[in-house]
Amino acid sequence: MPLLEVRNISKSFGGLRAIKDVSFKVEKGELIGIIGPNGAGKSTLFNLISGVYHPDTGSIFFKGEDITKMEPYELVRKGLVRSWQIVRPFRNLTVEENIQVAFYGGGFIEGGSEYKQRLEEILQMTGLLTYRKQLSKNLPQGYLKRLEVARAVATGAELLMLDEPFAGLRADEIKGLMHLIATLHNRGLTLLIIEHVVRSLLELTRRVLVLHEGRLIKEGTPEEVRRDKMVIEAYFGEESEVA
Numbered sequence: 001m002p003l004l005e006v007r008n009i010s011k012s013f014g015g016l017r018a019i020k021d022v023s024f025k026v027e028k029g030e031l032i033g034i035i036g037p038n039g040a041g042k043s044t045l046f047n048l049i050s051g052v053y054h055p056d057t058g059s060i061f062f063k064g065e066d067i068t069k070m071e072p073y074e075l076v077r078k079g080l081v082r083s084w085q086i087v088r089p090f091r092n093l094t095v096e097e098n099i100q101v102a103f104y105g106g107g108f109i110e111g112g113s114e115y116k117q118r119l120e121e122i123l124q125m126t127g128l129l130t131y132r133k134q135l136s137k138n139l140p141q142g143y144l145k146r147l148e149v150a151r152a153v154a155t156g157a158e159l160l161m162l163d164e165p166f167a168g169l170r171a172d173e174i175k176g177l178m179h180l181i182a183t184l185h186n187r188g189l190t191l192l193i194i195e196h197v198v199r200s201l202l203e204l205t206r207r208v209l210v211l212h213e214g215r216l217i218k219e220g221t222p223e224e225v226r227r228d229k230m231v232i233e234a235y236f237g238e239e240s241e242v243a
């Protein structure tokens with residue numbers, strides 16, 4: 001059974017068909033890249049999977065359960081979590097407090113050694129140990145992104161969807177975040193990653209989905225996607241590069 005299955009979903013906003021009959025499956029442990037020009041429907045796809053919006057038609061299954069009409073808070077408790085294109089921590093809470101809030105969000109209760117150990121583990125893994133007592137509003141951009149990932153992990157995520165995690169980061173910050181993503185993947189987390197910095201994404205993943213004007217126009221390895229004529233055309237005239 002796939003971890004996630006999206007079956008023929010469509011979504012319109014007024015007259016605009018943002019997602020058109022999209023279907024795909026995600027196996028447990030996969031890291032899948034999602035690319036496509038601006039306005040292709042990538043964030044909308046994440047909004048549909050994570051319950052922010054519901055599809056007009058089609059259905060979505062997570063661990064075999066129909067989740068099509070579920071709300072984001074229910075899905076977080078089931079292990080399906082997304083991050084946002086713009087990071088959204090609680091700015092006046094410390095790094096550590098932000099992670100603690102996420103424990104509650106995932107349905108975990110504070111207290112006990114297991115919980116304390118988990119907090120230490122997440123701080124360590126995400127490289128946030130030295131920042132633990134800092135207010136999140138004072139964090140550099142690269143560490144804010146790490147905090148966003150730390151919060152998602154703290155909810156007990158099994159499927160983590162990252163919307164443009166590298167946006168606005170310097171090259172060295174991208175490298176650090178890529179390393180963190182690879183670590184999470186090695187530990188068995190399943191990831192879906194939307195990205196415009198296609199070069200970095202293609203280094204991380206074995207499988208890429210390409211969206212264009214709401215449709216899934218291509219699915220394949222990074223090499224196959226790079227060479228695909230339709231994909232090159234979809235990107236033609238865009239700032240983003242496929243190469």
Ligand SMILES: Nc1ncnc2c1ncn2[C@@H]1O[C@H](COP(=O)(O)OP(=O)(O)OP(=O)(O)O)[C@@H](O)[C@H]1O
Nearest residue numbers: 013016018036037038039040041042043044045085
């Ligand atoms: N809540 C909404 N109401 C109306 N239109 C929307 C809404 N959300 C998205 N859209 C429209 O749906 C289309 C797809 O948008 P979406 O944000 O999914 O694209 P994207 O692929 O994430 O683009 P980008 O790379 O710029 O982030 C766009 O035309 C957008 O304007």
Ligand SMILES: [Mg+2]
Nearest residue numbers: 042043044085
């Ligand atoms: Mg987007």
